[in-house]
Amino acid sequence: MTGITVLLVDDHLVVRSGLKALLGTQPDFDVVAEAASGEEALGLVEQHSPAVVVMDLAMGAGMDGIEAIKQLRQRNGRQAILVFTTYDSDADIVRAVDAGAMGYLLKDASPDEIFAAIRGAVQGKSVMSAPVASRLFQQLRNPDEVLTPREAELLSLLTQGLSNRELGQRLFISEATVKTHLAHIYAKLGVETRAAAIATAIRREGMR
Amino acid sequence: MTGITVLLVDDHLVVRSGLKALLGTQPDFDVVAEAASGEEALGLVEQHSPAVVVMDLAMGAGMDGIEAIKQLRQRNGRQAILVFTTYDSDADIVRAVDAGAMGYLLKDASPDEIFAAIRGAVQGKSVMSAPVASRLFQQLRNPDEVLTPREAELLSLLTQGLSNRELGQRLFISEATVKTHLAHIYAKLGVETRAAAIATAIRREGMR
DNA sequence: AGCAGCATCAGCCAAAAGGCTGAGAGACCA
DNA sequence: TGGTCTCTCAGCCTTTTGGCTGATGCTGCT
Numbered sequence: 001m002t003g004i005t006v007l008l009v010d011d012h013l014v015v016r017s018g019l020k021a022l023l024g025t026q027p028d029f030d031v032v033a034e035a036a037s038g039e040e041a042l043g044l045v046e047q048h049s050p051a052v053v054v055m056d057l058a059m060g061a062g063m064d065g066i067e068a069i070k071q072l073r074q075r076n077g078r079q080a081i082l083v084f085t086t087y088d089s090d091a092d093i094v095r096a097v098d099a100g101a102m103g104y105l106l107k108d109a110s111p112d113e114i115f116a117a118i119r120g121a122v123q124g125k126s127v128m129s130a131p132v133a134s135r136l137f138q139q140l141r142n143p144d145e146v147l148t149p150r151e152a153e154l155l156s157l158l159t160q161g162l163s164n165r166e167l168g169q170r171l172f173i174s175e176a177t178v179k180t181h182l183a184h185i186y187a188k189l190g191v192e193t194r195a196a197a198i199a200t201a202i203r204r205e206g207m208r
Numbered sequence: 209m210t211g212i213t214v215l216l217v218d219d220h221l222v223v224r225s226g227l228k229a230l231l232g233t234q235p236d237f238d239v240v241a242e243a244a245s246g247e248e249a250l251g252l253v254e255q256h257s258p259a260v261v262v263m264d265l266a267m268g269a270g271m272d273g274i275e276a277i278k279q280l281r282q283r284n285g286r287q288a289i290l291v292f293t294t295y296d297s298d299a300d301i302v303r304a305v306d307a308g309a310m311g312y313l314l315k316d317a318s319p320d321e322i323f324a325a326i327r328g329a330v331q332g333k334s335v336m337s338a339p340v341a342s343r344l345f346q347q348l349r350n351p352d353e354v355l356t357p358r359e360a361e362l363l364s365l366l367t368q369g370l371s372n373r374e375l376g377q378r379l380f381i382s383e384a385t386v387k388t389h390l391a392h393i394y395a396k397l398g399v400e401t402r403a404a405a406i407a408t409a410i411r412r413e414g415m416r
Numbered sequence: 417a418g419c420a421g422c423a424t425c426a427g428c429c430a431a432a433a434g435g436c437t438g439a440g441a442g443a444c445c446a
Numbered sequence: 447t448g449g450t451c452t453c454t455c456a457g458c459c460t461t462t463t464g465g466c467t468g469a470t471g472c473t474g475c476t
Contacts, residue, residue: 011316012223012226012294012315012316013226013230013316013318013319014223014226014227014230014315015220015222015223015226015315016226017225017226017229017230018220018221018222018223018224018225018226018227018228018229019222019226020226020229021225021226021228021229022221022222022225086220086294107220107222107223108219108220108221110221111221148451148452148453149452150452150453151452158403159407160404160407161399161401161403161404161405161406161407161408162403163401163403163432163433164432164433165432173453173454173455174454174455174456175455176454176455176456176457177453177454177455179433179434179435180453180454180455181453181454182433182434183434183435183436186434191369192434193369193371193433193434193462194403194433194434195366195369195370195371195402195403195406196368196369196370197369198369198403198406198407198410199367199368199369199406199410200369202406202407202410202411203410356421356422356423357422358422358423359422371462371463372462372463373462381423381424381425382424382425382426383425384424384425384426384427385423385424385425387463387464387465388423388424388425389423389424390463390464391464391465391466394464400464401432401463401464402463402464
């Protein structure tokens, strides 16, 4: 009988083959395909309908991991999607879970953690690395400090180095509104200046 | 006979095993050891004296890749050191080459590039991925755009979100001087505002 | 000796950002 | 229906930042 069919999605060949080698040590895993991009992943899921999709979020070019997850969900595939990435940024975690990821693993997870996560995922269990889980809990404990969607959008543009005027133009709102949002963002991030907000955002949220 | 002995250094197990699997396909490579940290790498080099050390720069905890390279050089090992990392940040490239790296590969390099780089490294050839090389050349062509040490110091503090006043206090210079430095930095980075400078610096220089 | 680059500082003015208060419209939920 | 969010906007005032010009001392190179 075949074991748990797995699709690997990562733009780095070495990561794919490493993961494949690692999963190959377990008798119940069966890596049926590998994709280097989100687009490729969609096609291969159609083709093989694997039980689990293990996906990196940061894909060099084209569709990123989050987008790929959304697309997979829309096509009502029954795959469990497991995020496997390097960084534990708040934004990515929330967006991935939001998009429909079953678990969130960091690349420095131990082999046992990885195995357990994949096995759990097919059973509908949601598994995540400890640092990831603690971040999520923190957000649940302090909902006041979580940015609203609009604020997150602004912050993202802020980290591009835009001025208030440019932010307003880009979002079709007045400069006054921009300043209001910024004030709220600063309060939530615990900073006083736009410079510190950018620094915090990029470091904390992995916004690049 | 044994082939080219290689030590792999990367804090991610999957990357190590992926690379190992990849190098295993070539008859002339011989991965003799793997390290998950800079400290471990130093010990294993002593023990095995491999011909080539393939090293990631970003190591989770403890000694980072650059520091490990320096240490290896000081102990006058004859190993060729090859950087194998995800990001092509200006700062990292310069620091790695400065520390004594023979080559600089990005993780999305093709297998052939990787093989060629390792074989080249043992022969004393310096190999780097195309994007890396172009960055280096650009710095050579436009030395005017390279920050002075003092400017780099300021920029680094700038990315912490400090105000002009704080920068002055931290560096024991007047606010006027801070503004002068900033104006020069902006010109060299091709930006107009401090926000854009921070964004550019963190993204381009990998300042985190 | 002279020149170039670097780091330092000053003053002036305009533009941008930030702090504060208040307020209206729509969505959502108890 | 009433309360709570969220998003939107305005005005006023202070602080910060940025643009410009000019200047001094030091170092290193020619």
